[in-house]
Amino acid sequence: MSPDLTAILDEIVAHMAAAEDRGTVASYIPELAKVDPAQFGIAIATADGRLLTGGDSDTGFSIQSVSKVFALTLALGKVGDQLWDRVGREPSGNAFNSIVQLEQEQGIPRNPFINAGAIVVADVNLGGHQPRVAIGEMLRFVRYLTGDDSVAINEDVAASETATGYRNMALANYMRAFANVRHPVDLVLGTYFHQCAIEMSCRQLALAGRYLMLDGRHPDGGRVVSPSRARRINALMLTCGHYDASGDFAFRVGIPGKSGVGGGILAIVPGRASIAVWSPGLNDSGNSCLGTQALELLARRTGWSVFSPPEEGD
Ligand SMILES: NC(=O)CC[C@H](N)C(=O)O
Known part of the structure; x- marks a missing residue:
């Protein structure tokens, strides 16, 4: 029943x-x-x-990190299974914003749902474009899934996180040192912070x-x-x-x-x-x-x- x-x-x-x-x-x-x-x-x-x-x-x-599901879906559509050369598929056993595993694991984050992994996914979604192109694509995708064009980004939340996101800056810079972030860090984080600020x-x-x-x-x-x-x-x-x-x-x-x-x-x-x-x-x-x-x-x-x-x- x-x-x-x-x-x-x-x-x-x-x-x-x-x-x-x-x-x-x-x-x-x-x-x-x-x-x-x-x-x-x-x-x-x-x-x-x-x-x-x-x-x-x-x-x-x-929606913050829930956006990581939609971002992963888009990134897999772009690069397919090659994504798994840059991001793992194992639980991290650490906090969402942890940096400790990245040094031992050569800048490859454990999975796409912790911050480090989602920053690599944002780098993939950026794909040589300006952040506003990648952010626009993400928003269109979420609106299509929802069937509702009123879904929008809260710019105050994005600005708030841009001003204070020191840990994410550290994660992104650290992975850039391993060449696992390929675009300039500020562009990657601009993409990431805006996807998180979808309301x-x-x-x-x-x-x-x-x-x-x-x-x-x-x-x-x-x-x-x-x-x-x-x-x-x-x-x-x-x-x-x-x-x-x-x-x-x-x-x-x-x-x-x-x-x-x-x-x-x-x-x-x-x-x-x-x-x-x-x-x-x-x-x-x-x-x-x-x-x-x-x-x-x-x-x-x-x-x-x-x-x-x-x-x-x-
Ligand atoms: N767990 C989360 O939702 C984290 C997302 C948040 N934007 C951050 O990067 O810290």
Whole structure:
């Protein structure tokens, strides 16, 4: 029997409204520190074309590292498997902005979902163009996936991170020393900071993720990526999407997911659902505190962990 998603969403929204520990809003990007931690939103786009929403599902937030999924998809479209010569596919076991492995591993980041890996991906997406070309391409891609041309970049957030992104500057310069960043560092970071500053609501983000639940197809019938590429992106989300808490997320939720310091998480249940949750307060690993709890409850109520046996009749 398929789960009663409306009742489950109501339960999740009520539960999150009553939560006392809501985590801490990211403050290292000053513009993000201004966001009200009381908010919580959720949206579920199902494979059969429904869209269910709850809480602050239409409020825009900074997608931050969730953008790494879309950037990876674009970069794989440009250079294919050659990308893996420059970025690994292993969980890092370190914080999202860590630099420690880069020296031992000759400037090759562990995976495309930590900052170092996403900076290499941005370098690929820059592809000899000016940042505004690469940023425009990214925005058009996300709008196409969402089916909504109102998705935009929050320039204040991009400027805020440009002014304070010392760690990312260090990572990019360090990789440039290994020739794994090939464009000037300021251009690569300009691209990266703007992709992180894309603003979306849970409703828009759940819609944008549909190609990953549909084996690489856009719901309009077009192909975004091949089925095997969609499966591989989902595999990376499961193993690397929550930094050094990826194992814990797989243990508690069991669904491929990618988080961002804006408090958003995109989670993909292959063949079933594309889910976006958002609550700005983060836990110690930099992942949304209530967002993680909401997905844990959702997975329990629906049986949507990818490790669950298929439902009878599936
Ligand atoms: N985890 C994140 O969302 C990090 C993204 C952020 N723009 C940064 O580079 O620090």
